[in-house]
Amino acid sequence: MASSLSRPIAIIAGAGPGTGAAVARRFAQTYPVVLLSRSASSLDPLVQGINQNGGSALGLPTDVTNPENMTSTMTQIQNHFGADVSIAAAIFNVASKFSRSQFLESGPEFLDSLEATARGASNFSKAVIPLMLAEGRKDTSHGERYSPTLIFTGATAAMKGGSGLGSFAMSKFAVRALAQSLAREFGPKGIHVAHAVIDGIIATEMTKGYKDDTPDAKIDPNAIAEAYWFLHTQPRSAFTQELDLRPYCESW
Amino acid sequence: MASSLSRPIAIIAGAGPGTGAAVARRFAQTYPVVLLSRSASSLDPLVQGINQNGGSALGLPTDVTNPENMTSTMTQIQNHFGADVSIAAAIFNVASKFSRSQFLESGPEFLDSLEATARGASNFSKAVIPLMLAEGRKDTSHGERYSPTLIFTGATAAMKGGSGLGSFAMSKFAVRALAQSLAREFGPKGIHVAHAVIDGIIATEMTKGYKDDTPDAKIDPNAIAEAYWFLHTQPRSAFTQELDLRPYCESW
C-alpha cells in the first residue's frame, strides 16, 4: 500500500443515485473515492461502475448520523488506505427528505430531518476535518495539490423558508450555518469550506416526468459535480464560500 | 372565571430574567400572562412582581423541548383560564446557550443547543398556534383586538455563522427557518409571525461589567419588549416579519 500512502482520497456522504453518484464519478477521475450511504445496495452498482472504469472506489454502508458508526468508518478507511491517509475532498450530500406538510398536522417526525441532517453534517465534519488538516500539512513541493475542500449540498430552502416547509428549511438553514462557521474557522487553516445552493429539480430517475417538456429544465447532476470539482481546484487566494446552481428557465 | 373566558392571554417561553421578564411585564399591561421556564425559582419573583403591580401572571415550570410536558402545560392553562381560552401573543425566547468553542474539541454537546432550541420552538409553536387561530376567529365587533402574534427571539448568529459558533448558529438559523415558514403558512390565516434579530449584548445582571464605559451600549430589555409589543399591535395589512435591534454604537 506504499503508493496510496502519499495519495489523498475523496469521501462522499450520501453517495446514492443522482448528485452523489455524479460527484463520486467526477472525483474518482483524480482520487480514490470512499462512498458512504445508508444502504449497501445503493452503493454497489456505483462502486462497481467506478472500479470497472479505471477508478478506485470503496463503498462503506454507514449511518453518518451515528457518531460511533462514523468513527468505525474512519477506522475502516485507515485500515484500507494506511494510517497516514489524508482527505483532499469531502462532500456532504446527505439528502434531507423534502416534504411539504401542514405544520399542525405534522407529528414528531417534523424534527427528524433537522436532527438527522444536522447530526450527520456535524459527525461527518468532525470525522473528516482532521484528515483534511493532515492533507494540508503534507509536503507539496512535488507536484500540485489542491486545497482540501469540504462541500455541503444545500437547497433553496437553505435561503428562505416556505409554507409547509419548516422541517426541510430548518435542516437546510442549519447546514448552511455549519458551513459558514466551519469556513470561518478552518479557512485560515487552509481548508476550503463551501456551500452550494441547488435551486431547482435535479434530473434523476425519481424526477423523470417533471418538466420534461422543456429541455434542460432540470439540473444535470454532472453539472453539479463539475461545479464541486471547480470549487476543489480553486487556489486559496480565491475560495468561493457559496454559489447557487439553477436552470436557466427557473424563476426565482 | 366568566370574564377571563373572553379575554385572551399572552404566553412567554423562556421567561427568565432579562428579555423574558421585560416582555412578560410589557404584555401583562394588557393580558394575563403565562410564563414558562425550566426552573420555578426563576419564575417566582417575576410572577409575584407582576401580580403585585396590578397584572395577572401564572408561572408554569416546564421543559418546552419535551412534547409531553408542553401538552400538559396547555392542559393546565385551559384548566386555569377555561377551555375556550385563546392566545393573543406567544413569545419564544428560550435561550440557546451562547458558546464559542473550537469545533474539533467540542463533544456531543455540540448539537444540544440546536436540538433543544429547534425542538422547543417547534413544540411551543404546535401548542400555541391552535389557540391563536381560535383567537383569530373570535368576534371582534366589540372593541379592538390585535392580530394574534408569534414572535421568536433571534440573534446575529441567525444571519451569519462564525468561527467556533457552529453550534449556536445552527440553532439560531433553524429557528429563523421555522419563523419564516410559519409566517408564510399562518400569515394568510391571520397570525402574525415575526423574528427579531437581537444584534448586541443585552443589559442584564449577567452582562454587568461589559461595555459599562459607554452609555446605552447594551440593549435595554425593555426596549426589546416595546418592539415586541409594537409588532403585536401592527394591523394585518402591514405585518413586519423581521426586524433587527442593535445599539447605536455597535459595529456590524
Added chain:
Amino acid sequence: MASSLSRPIAIIAGAGPGTGAAVARRFAQTYPVVLLSRSASSLDPLVQGINQNGGSALGLPTDVTNPENMTSTMTQIQNHFGADVSIAAAIFNVASKFSRSQFLESGPEFLDSLEATARGASNFSKAVIPLMLAEGRKDTSHGERYSPTLIFTGATAAMKGGSGLGSFAMSKFAVRALAQSLAREFGPKGIHVAHAVIDGIIATEMTKGYKDDTPDAKIDPNAIAEAYWFLHTQPRSAFTQELDLRPYCESW
C-alpha cells in the same frame, strides 16, 4: 419665534398622497412638519388639513434631486423656524417610478429612476443630517427627546431584482446601500438611520381596484406611518436598521 427655537421639526420628502401624507399627519401630532414635494398642488390640501387639525405644516415645493434647490429649501426652513432649528425626524419617501419594461426596449430613461432617487436621497441626507446632529447635541435634561431619525422608504425591489425591473431595482438597491452606510457612520453619533422594505401594494387612490376582493390585502399608509413613528421612538440602545412591512396575505 422664541418657542419654536427649542422645538425640533420633522421633514418629509415625497409628501404626496399615500404614504407621504400619512407620515406627515402622524409626525405632525408631535412636531411642526415641513413637507417637500415637486408640485405645490399636491402639497396644498395636505398642509391645509394638518393646519386645520391643530398641527403645524409648512409646504415647500422643491426638487430634491437638485442640490441648489435643496440648499435654498434649508434656508427657507431656517428663515421660518429660526437659525437654530433642529430636525428630530427626516423621512425620504420620494417615489422611484415603478415601471416594468423589457431591457432592450428601454431608452435613456432606464437610468432616470436611479439617478433621480439616488441623487435625491443623497442631497436630502446631506441637507438634513447637520440639523439632526444639532438636535442630538441639544440639552435634553428637561423632558424626553427621541433620537433624531432618518428613514428611507424602500421596496421589495431593494432586496431582489426582477425581470424588466432593472431600472427600479437599481434605484432601490442604491438607496438601501446609502441607508446602511449612513447608519454605520451616524449611528455612533446618535442618529438613527432606518430602511423600511414595503413589500406589497399600498392602498391609495391610484391603487383602487387592485385586490379589492380581499380585505386588508393592500398596505394601509397609516400603518406605515405608525411603523415610522415607532422607529423614531426607539431608544438608542435598540435601534432597528431594517424592517419589512407586508400584508398578511402577500406571498413572498
Added chain:
Amino acid sequence: MASSLSRPIAIIAGAGPGTGAAVARRFAQTYPVVLLSRSASSLDPLVQGINQNGGSALGLPTDVTNPENMTSTMTQIQNHFGADVSIAAAIFNVASKFSRSQFLESGPEFLDSLEATARGASNFSKAVIPLMLAEGRKDTSHGERYSPTLIFTGATAAMKGGSGLGSFAMSKFAVRALAQSLAREFGPKGIHVAHAVIDGIIATEMTKGYKDDTPDAKIDPNAIAEAYWFLHTQPRSAFTQELDLRPYCESW
C-alpha cells in the same frame, strides 16, 4: 474574414491591469477578445501581449458611460469581425473607484461613482446582449458552444454598506440589482448572467505592499479569471448567478 464569421468573440469592459487583463488573457485562449478601456495606453501592452502569444486581441479605447461611444464601439466591432459577429462572453469589470470619505465632507463627486458605474453597466449590457442573443440562436450542431455569458465584477460593498462607503456601495448595489434583473429576464432566453462578489484585496501593481507578510492573502487575478471561465462553461441546466471569491485568511 470568412472564418471569423462563425466564431464568436469575447468582450471585456474595464480591461486595465489586474482583473481585466487576467480575464482578457484567459478568454483569449478560446476567443478573439475585444478590450475596452478609457485609456489607449493601458490597453496597448495587453493587446500586444495577447497577440504575441497566439491570441487575437483588439483594443478599443472608449467611454462605456457614454451611450454614443458605446454605439460607435459596436460599429467598429462589426466592421472588424463582420456584421454577423456574435458574442460568447461579455465581462463588465469597470472599476468603481473605491473611496472612503466622511459623508458630510463629500461633494457632488459623491454620486460620480454610482452614475458612471450604473450608466456604464447599463450601456454595456444594452450593446452586448443583442449579439449574445444572436450567439444563442446560432446552429450549434457542429461542435460545442457555451451559453453566452455576461459577468459583472462586484465587491463586498455590493452586499453591505459601510461607514464612509456610501458612494462606492451605492454603485455596487446598483450593479448587483442590474445583474439580478438581467439574469431573470435573459436566463430563459439562454443568456447566463452572473455576478461575482470579490471580497478581498486583489494582487496588482497598485496593491503591492499590502498584506505581503501572509502568502496568498491577496486574490490572484488569474483565479478570478478562472472563476469567470468556469461560469462561462456551465451548461444551462446549472447556471450560477452569484458566487463570492475571497482569500482563505480573510475574515468576514
